[in-house]
Each structure stands twice: as C-alpha cells, then as structure tokens.
Amino acid sequence: MDKVDFLYVRSKYRGKFSPELLVFNANLQEFAQKVNYICALQTNGKLSAQKAFENIKNLWQQLETSQQELGIEKEK
Numbered sequence: 001m002d003k004v005d006f007l008y009v010r011s012k013y014r015g016k017f018s019p020e021l022l023v024f025n026a027n028l029q030e031f032a033q034k035v036n037y038i039c040a041l042q043t044n045g046k047l048s049a050q051k052a053f054e055n056i057k058n059l060w061q062q063l064e065t066s067q068q069e070l071g072i073e074k075e076k
Contacts, residue, residue, distance in 0.1 A: 009033070020070040027066045031059055 013025045035056055042052035067074070 020072055024067060024070050024072055027063060031063045034059055 010026070010029055013022055015021065015025075038047065038052050038055050038059075041047040042049060047055075
C-alpha cells in the first residue's frame with residue numbers, strides 16, 4: 001500500500017449507479033477525509049476553532065456546488 005492509499009482511503013461505491021452519483025460519492029469521501037484532518041488539527045491545537053469552522057464551511061459549500069453542477073437532487 002502506498003502513502004496516498006493510506007492517507008486517502010476510499011470505500012467502494014454502493015447504491016444506484018450513474019456517473020454523476022459516482023463522482024459525487026468521490027467528492028463526499030474527499031469532504032469527509034478533509035473534515036477529519038481539520039478536526040484533528042483543531043483538537044491538537046494547530047488550528048483555532050473559528051478557522052476550523054470556516055474551513056469546514058468552505059468545504060461544505062464546495063460539496064453543495066458539486067452536487068448542483070452534477071445535477072443531483074437533494075432528498076427530502
């Protein structure tokens with residue numbers, strides 16, 4: 001296993017398949033991984049709570065943009 005596979009673990013996609021959903025799943029996994037790193041940095045005092053919040057908020061906005069660009073409807 002190389003370093004990239006170790007640091008950026010990807011799970012297999014399960015569920016209804018379409019290219020858009022597959023791409024969104026990859027984006028969602030990347031979002032979760034980055035949030036995990038931000039939380040670890042904040043917990044260890046390397047990042048302020050406010051900066052961590054801002055970073056996660058920006059990541060969330062990017063994920064929402066990706067959802068809109070891929071044409072994936074939000075479930076209610």
